[in-house]
Amino acid sequence: MIEFRNVSKNYPGGTHALDDVDISIDKGEFVFILGHSGAGKSTLLKLMLREELPSKGSIMIADYNLVKMKKRQVPYLRRELGVVFQDFRLIPSMTAYENVAFAMRVTNISSKEIRRRVPYILRIVGLEDKMHVYPDQLSGGEQQRVALARALVHNPKIILADEPTGNIDPELSLEIMELLLEINKLGTTVVVVTHDVALANRFHARTITLDHGRVVSDTKGKNAV
Amino acid sequence: MRGSSLGYLIKKGISNIWLNRMMSAASMGILTACLIIVGGSGLLAVNIRDIFTAIENQNEMVIFIKEDATEEDVTVLGDKIDSLDHVSDYYYVSKAEALEEQKEYMGEKGYLLDGLEDDNPLPASYRLTLSGLEYLNETVEQLQHYRGVDTISAPTDLADTLTGVEKTALVLGSIIIGILIVASTVVISNTIRLTLFARRREINIMRYVGATNGFIRLPFVVEGMTIGIFSAVLAFGVIWAIYQSLGSLFAETRISWLTSVSNNLIPFMNLWYYVLGGFLIAGILIGSLSSSSSIRRYLKV
Numbered sequence: 001m002i003e004f005r006n007v008s009k010n011y012p013g014g015t016h017a018l019d020d021v022d023i024s025i026d027k028g029e030f031v032f033i034l035g036h037s038g039a040g041k042s043t044l045l046k047l048m049l050r051e052e053l054p055s056k057g058s059i060m061i062a063d064y065n066l067v068k069m070k071k072r073q074v075p076y077l078r079r080e081l082g083v084v085f086q087d088f089r090l091i092p093s094m095t096a097y098e099n100v101a102f103a104m105r106v107t108n109i110s111s112k113e114i115r116r117r118v119p120y121i122l123r124i125v126g127l128e129d130k131m132h133v134y135p136d137q138l139s140g141g142e143q144q145r146v147a148l149a150r151a152l153v154h155n156p157k158i159i160l161a162d163e164p165t166g167n168i169d170p171e172l173s174l175e176i177m178e179l180l181l182e183i184n185k186l187g188t189t190v191v192v193v194t195h196d197v198a199l200a201n202r203f204h205a206r207t208i209t210l211d212h213g214r215v216v217s218d219t220k221g222k223n224a225v
Numbered sequence: 226m227r228g229s230s231l232g233y234l235i236k237k238g239i240s241n242i243w244l245n246r247m248m249s250a251a252s253m254g255i256l257t258a259c260l261i262i263v264g265g266s267g268l269l270a271v272n273i274r275d276i277f278t279a280i281e282n283q284n285e286m287v288i289f290i291k292e293d294a295t296e297e298d299v300t301v302l303g304d305k306i307d308s309l310d311h312v313s314d315y316y317y318v319s320k321a322e323a324l325e326e327q328k329e330y331m332g333e334k335g336y337l338l339d340g341l342e343d344d345n346p347l348p349a350s351y352r353l354t355l356s357g358l359e360y361l362n363e364t365v366e367q368l369q370h371y372r373g374v375d376t377i378s379a380p381t382d383l384a385d386t387l388t389g390v391e392k393t394a395l396v397l398g399s400i401i402i403g404i405l406i407v408a409s410t411v412v413i414s415n416t417i418r419l420t421l422f423a424r425r426r427e428i429n430i431m432r433y434v435g436a437t438n439g440f441i442r443l444p445f446v447v448e449g450m451t452i453g454i455f456s457a458v459l460a461f462g463v464i465w466a467i468y469q470s471l472g473s474l475f476a477e478t479r480i481s482w483l484t485s486v487s488n489n490l491i492p493f494m495n496l497w498y499y500v501l502g503g504f505l506i507a508g509i510l511i512g513s514l515s516s517s518s519s520i521r522r523y524l525k526v
Contacts, residue, residue: 049433078435089433091426102427106436111229154435 001027001158001189002048007057009043009213017043018054019213025191027157030184030221032200033193035210041193044210045162048191049081050074062157079107082151082188086163088143090135096122096146097131103150117153125149125179141172148179158189165199177203226439234440238447241420248416249448253456255412256511259405260460260504261467266398268468268500272491273394277358277387284358286365286379288351294373299349302371306351309367311360315353323347348375359388406511413452413515417445421520445516453512457504464500468493 002025009018018040025031035041046052047059050066059066062080069077090099097118104114122131125145135143144164151159161180165173177192177199184190194200200207205221242249288306290299299317306315318326324347328335355364362385365377421428431441475487 072438075432075435075437078433083433089426089430091430103430103434105230105233106431106440107434108226108230108437108440110227150430150434 001025001029001062002191003058003060004044004047005058005060007047007054007059009040009047009052010055016213018047021057021210021213021215023208023215023218025189027189028184028187030181030190030203030205031192032203032205032207033191033210034195034197034200034207036195038212039210040213041195041210042162043213045160045193048160049083050077075107079154080157082148082154082156082159084144084147084151084159084161084164086166088135088140088147088167090143090146090150092135095132095134096127096138096149099135099146100150100153104153107154118149121149121152122146124152139172140168141175144168144176145179148176148183152183156188158191159183161190161192163194163196164192165194165196173199230440234443235447238444239451241424241444241448242451244423245416245420248419249452252409252413252416252452253459256409256452256456256508257460257463259409260456260507261463262405263402263507264460264464264500264504265467266401267503268464268496270394270398271496272489275491276489277391284355284361284380286353286355286361286377288353288368288377289348289375290350290373291375292348294349298371298373302351302368302373305368305371306353309364311356311364313354313356315351318350318352320345320347320349323349358383409511410515410518413449413512414519416452417449417516417519420445420448442517442520445520446513449512449514449516450509451512453508453510454505455508456512457501457508460508461497461501461504465493465497 002023004021004023007018007021008016010016021040021044033041033044043052047054047066048061050069053067061077064073064077064080066077091102094102100118100121101114104117119128119131122128125148127142127145127149130138130142135146138146144167148159148164159180164180165176168176180190180192181203192200203221207217207219207221208215209217288302290302303317306312321342324338324341324345327347328338331337353364355361361379361381365379365381368374369377428441472487472490472493475483475490478484
């Protein structure tokens with residue numbers, strides 16, 4: 001599903017953000033990517049979203065060759081990837097429903113399909129009662145669930161979560177993580193990028209640790225599927 | 226793209242205008258002003274052109290032939306005239322024909338010229354009609370040194386003045402129009418850039434959820450085009466009102482040349498579709514071009 005082969009990324013000025021990285025993640029896996037700030041996590045994310053190209057090596061995601069693909073195909077790759085950010089990135093002038101519907105509307109989906117699917121997805125993340133509430137009236141955990149719903153509407157093959165619990169109270173973080181696990185059980189590959197060792201350890205999932213742009217360990221989780 | 230998506234994106238573009246209503250109003254104002262100035266000069270030019278054409282139709286010249294010119298001189302001159310590009314028509318008037326013409330011109334008193342047939346004081350001539358007033362000087366120069374040519378009678382001063390006025394107006398007009406187009410493009414680009422800034426969160430999210438570039442761009446192009454259309458319609462209304470009221474103002478005045486100008490004014494009814502069409506094309510072009518250029522620079526989508 002995700003295949004990094006000998007990937008290096010250098011930035012102008014001589015920064016080596018990633019150095020000969022090999023990562024292989026199969027369909028249906030739940031993986032933590034762990035590392036301090038500066039370890040290369042953000043670069044890894046940017047490469048996966050094809051915001052940037054690697055300096056060396058090849059990347060395959062869901063049958064797309066990220067190095068060779070044409071620019072106009074990038075939007076279609078991104079529809080296979082549901083992304084969740086630490087800061088939620090919801091549009092404040094739109095309700096929870098509208099935020100999710102927006103993601104569908106701008107990808108050329110019919111109004112009928114939107115009306116059918118948005119409530120369904122919001123029910124999955126447990127927000128059916130707060131569909132028409134604006135983000136500033138929701139708690140951090142609820143906002144992140146809206147963001148997760150938005151990431152899920154395209155029925156992506158992979159969920160990429162960048163510090164998904166970074167801005168949420170610890171007890172609510174657990175809920176989000178459990179939601180991610182549930183989504184994973186339904187067959188979606190989930191990649192959680194975090195610096196939080198405790199979080200990664202609590203779930204006993206496969207953990208890939210990055211340091212100074214290299215993969216320093218890759219441990220299979222105890223309850224790996 | 227499906228219809229409902231297109232409708233959504235167009236609605237989005239129009240709501241962008243409302244989002245930035247002050248800047249949108251400013252853009253519309255400047256674009257309308259530009260169109261009014263350009264359209265006004267256009268209408269002025271068309272009317273002047275109309276008057277000029279009437280004058281230019283008198284672009285005739287007469288080449289008088291010397292008394293002592295030989296038949297050969299006349300033939301050589303005729304061949305030369307025939308070879309010139311800008312002569313649309315010419316004919317030869319012999320001494321006898323000139324006398325006949327003069328008699329006719331004098332009408333009843335024509336008998337006074339009887340008996341002059343053998344001692345005819347009137348010169349033979351070539352009468353030329355040119356294809357344009359601007360070729361008058363050139364043609365005079367080409368012909369005046371031929372043997373047998375006495376004098377050439379042509380309204381060269383008028384030709385110089387009119388051609389000069391036309392050229393100056395054209396150059397000045399183009400410069401002004403150029404400046405105005407650049408100015409409106411800059412202002413509209415800035416307006417669109419403000420909208421881009423206000424919508425940066427949405428744009429960012431659109432990219433992450435896999436919206437195509439067309440989807441991201443379209444609302445902004447719609448915004449620019451709508452500003453263009455509104456300005457075109459507004460400018461059209463203003464121009465119409467000004468044209469009509471100037472016409473009736475001239476007609477009522479006691480200054481006689483203004484009254485005659487108003488009589489010769491081309492009716493707006495014969496021009497309105499050019500004005501509206503030109504405004505719409507210019508407005509839509511300027512609006513959409515300035516928006517797509519600022520999207521490309523700001524967004525790098």
